[in-house]
Every structure is written in C-alpha cells, then in structure tokens.
Amino acid sequence: MIEEDEDFNIDDPESFYMSDDSLDLVKNGGQEEIKAKKFFTCEKCEKVFHQVGHFRRHLLQHTGEKRYSCPLCDYKSIDAGGLKKHVFNHTGVKPFTCDHCHFSAGTIYHLKRHLMSHTREKPVGCRFCDYRCSQLGDLNKHMLVHTGEKSFVCIECDYTCSRACDLRKHVRTHTGEKPFSCPYCEYRCKRSGHLKSHLVRHSKMYMCNICNYRGLDVSALKGHLQTHGLQD
Structure with a gap:
C-alpha cells in the first residue's frame, strides 16, 4: 500500500511517497537502523519513480507544458x-x-x-x-x-486497408507521385524500399580496391585514391 506524505512538495526532494515495503535494515556500527527508500508516485497514473528529476519530467506529460x-x-x-x-x-x-x-x-x-x-x-x-x-x-x-479491421479508405476507389502507410502507397497509384528521390542522380520512385534498392548501386559503384573506402561519386573516389599514391 502506498501512502502519501502530508508534506509532499514537488519542489522538495525530501518529500516523497513511501510504501510499507520500502524500508531497508542497514547495519551501522554494529547496530541496525531503518533507512527509507524514497519513492515519488504520480497522483494521476500511480507510476512510481526513484529520482525526483524523472518524476518532475513525468508530471509535465499530464500538464501538457512544453518548455523547450x-x-x-x-x-x-x-x-x-x-x-x-x-x-x-x-x-x-x-x-x-x-x-x-x-x-x-x-x-x-x-x-x-x-x-x-x-x-x-x-x-x-x-x-x-x-x-x-x-x-x-x-x-x-x-x-x-x-x-480484420480496415479503417483506412481510399477516396478515389473502393480500396481499404488496415494501415495508413499502405493507404499512402495506394494513393500514389492515382496521383503518380514519386516522393522518394536519389541524392546522387535523377532517379525518383513511389516507395522507400525501391529507393533503398537503387542506392545500393551507388554504394557499390565507387569503392576503393585497396581499403574499405566508399565514395559518393567518381570525383570523391579519385580524390581518395590520391591518398594511396594513385591518380585514378
């Protein structure tokens, strides 16, 4: 059972909630004394914290305050x-x-x-x-x-699906949109998976045969080869 300290104050680290099983016996100079573990418990959701800093940060989730x-x-x-x-x-x-x-x-x-x-x-x-x-x-x-829930519905046709990401992919069949673009060439595609497959071509194209270096383009590889004493 968790009891509330009547003097509890969020700004005072010495005030806390204490549970009945939060007491430890500590030997000090041959004598046993009782030492209390400090628990900070949220009144809203009853979540327990051992550090006041974590407790204070958690409380902001309930107040909605965003300081940063x-x-x-x-x-x-x-x-x-x-x-x-x-x-x-x-x-x-x-x-x-x-x-x-x-x-x-x-x-x-x-x-x-x-x-x-x-x-x-x-x-x-x-x-x-x-x-x-x-x-x-x-x-x-x-x-x-x-x-079996399919709560996402296409406004252009009868297509339904269970995930928002699947609906977005489907909608591109109507719009023709290709939001994923290659940073190294003019390639564009509808799906991130296709872009990842395409990027492999670039990563394998500009590899150093002497070490593990990989360049983003030919000029970068040529510049790197000079570190090995090679011109091209």
Missing part, C-alpha cells in the same frame, strides 16, 4: 532531451553507430531497436498465435491480421 522550443521550427518538447533528439532531424547528425554494420541513429533508442536485427531478439509476442517481433509497433500491425 526548437529554434528552427515550431516543435516544442517537455524536456531538453526530447528537444536534443528533435534537432538531429534538422542537422542530420546521427551520433549513435552500430558496431556490426554502417547503421547510425539520432537516438540510443533507435540504435537499440536496430541492434535487435543482428541479435534476432524478439521479446514481443502475440497472445493469439506464435508470431513474435522486436517492436511493439510491429505487434500492433500484426494484430490487425486477427481483428
């Missing part, structure tokens, strides 16, 4: 960490790199999610069948197989 603003767009975040992750979208910086391949990510969360593709870890399972996956989002998509 992006200087480049209208994005706002409840904490500095969220803003820092967002800014990577503008700068293109991806500081978290995979030790097994060339993948890099803007957040540690996305790197951890990627690493599961190497370990083949699938901690999330379906309660209706043997399907397992590494992401909760993938499980949510899979569940539509069991429910």
